[in-house]
Amino acid sequence: MHSLDERCLRYLAExxxxxxxxxxxxxxxxxxxxxxxxxxxxxxQLATPLIERHPRGVRATPAGSLLLDYYRRQTSDREDILAKLTDLRGLRRGHIDVVLGEGFVGDLMSGLLQGFWARHPDLTMTLDLAATNDVVRRVVEDEAHLGLVYNPPPEPRLRTHLAMPHPIRLLVRADHPLAAQFPAPSAGPVRLADLAGHRLGTMHPAYGIRQIIAAAERAEGVRLDPSLITGSIGVLKQFVVSGTGVTLLPAFCAAQEVTDGILVALPLADPGLDGVEARIVTRLGRQLSPAAGTLLQHLARGMAAEGRGRVG
Incomplete structure (x- = not known):
């Protein structure tokens, strides 16, 4: 019988x-x-290689990957046990790791987190922004308790707790020619081909938003040629607000600017751009810590109460 030293496993994981x-x-x-x-x-001791060395560093062998999965499960289970003990003390302590797309920041900061902390003032939280693929990876690998993600790829290891419809819209400044050309709803939705001749900004291909748009391009038989590619929704909004160009984003990402009359959100013709969802996800089978479970319930209830989602 071989024993697995926790320190060695941590060294391997790091x-x-x-x-x-x-x-x-x-x-x-x-x-x-x-x-x-x-x-x-x-x-x-185990009579098998665990890492492969190459010029740019190291990577796991199949045996190393197996041990890494084991270590992550052990770490997660230990965290869950300790968190449950904390729960017996009335959630007076606890930390929650959340990874999310940038577009969710406005939703969280508009009152959901304030309400959560009003009830649980001693809990702490890390909010990390990431691209869609990285949100999925970090949740699946237990680097984050919860993920808020837009259009995640199919992943059997994810559990969806709330799905929120968030169609992609064409965002333009209120005085932009396209806003006058397509006064919704009388002129009908905008086709991607109508964007020819207008400076366009888009998200990086690693983001779910851009992946949906790419599918719409294929469906319509057009090819967009963006002038700006970025990983920041804030940069895209400023790109539009400044009058430099237009962008394609879920309307909720610019809800305040639309409400203030600075931007206009125009519907798009491709049905694939309408049927997309944002989701709250966890790793399938993970027993969340009491603090994380409480936040999950709070977010799901708050978003569902506003009519923006269905509970999974």
């Missing part, structure tokens, strides 16, 4: 996660030689 033994050692504040020695000893 080496794989950081991409190199030296980077892992720096993060752990130990000597790189100590990390290498422990990994080598574990490979000897």
């Amino acid at each position: 080496a794989i996660g950081c991409g190199s033994v030296r980077a892992a050692a720096d993060k752990l504040n130990v000597n790189a030689s100590a990390v290498s020695r422990q990994l080598a000893q574990m490979e000897v």
Whole structure:
């Protein structure tokens, strides 16, 4: 029988996660030689290689990936047990990791988080912004308790707790020619081909928004040629507000600017741009900590009460 040393498993996880033994050692504040020695000893003990070294660092072998999954499950289970003990003390302590797309920031900060902290003032939270694919990865790998994600790709390891319809719209400044050309709803929806000749800004292809638009381009047989590609919704909104160009985003991303009359959200003709959803997700099978479970229930209730979603 072989034993699995938790310190060695942590060294392995950090080496794989950081991409190199030296980077892992720096993060752990130990000597790189100590990390290498422990990994080598574990490979000897288990009689199988755990990492592959290449010019740009290290990556996991199949055996290393198996151990990494085991370590993540162990860490997650330990966190859940400790959090349940905290729950017995009335949620007086606890931390929640949330990863989300930038477009959700306005929703959270418009009152949902204030209401949560009013009831649970001692809980703390990390909010990290990420692209769609990275939100999914971090939730699946237990790096975050909850994910708020737009148009996630099919992933059997995800559980959807709330799905919110958020169709993509053409956002233009109120005085832009397209706003006059397509006064909704009399002129009908805008086709992607109608954007020819107008400077366009889009999200990076790693984001769900851009992936949906790419599918609409194929369906309509057009090819958009964006002047600006970015990973920031804030940059795109400023791009439009300044009059520099137009963009394609879910209307909720610019709800305040539309309400203030600065921007106009025009419907688009492609039905694929209407039937998309934003979701609150967790890893399937994960037992959330009491703090994370409480936040999940709070967000789901708050968004569903506003008529913006269906509970999964």
